Amino acid sequence: MRQMHDKLASDIETLKGRRAMGSFLRMEDKADSMLDETNAMSELNQEPVDEAKPLEEKYSSEGSTAVEDELNRLKSDMGL
Known part of the structure; x- marks a missing residue:
């Protein structure tokens, strides 16, 4: 019974870690997207040469x- 409890606790921690990593990756993607948009707008707003x-x-x-x-x-x- 103790082993099953420990396994369940370990699985829960693994899921929490995966969820946290997924959240981090989504935030990173959003930050990259915002940076790309900012760079594009900056390029469009430059004076033409x-x-x-x-x-x-x-x-x-x-x-x-x-x-x-x-x-x-x-x-x-x-x-x-």
Whole structure:
């Protein structure tokens, strides 16, 4: 009878441990989900990076005349 009582007590402790671990894993999943959502919102709220702007500035005013001059020189070399 004592062995059965000890076995039952041991089984109860095992179940409590599993339940506690399950609760911990659910909390961990919830925290991970909240962190993922926060990171996604942070990324969406960042200012967009205009990667074309520096290139537009580089090739806008002063660069375009040099390009046009080079194009016209090549055309004349080809007889066009």
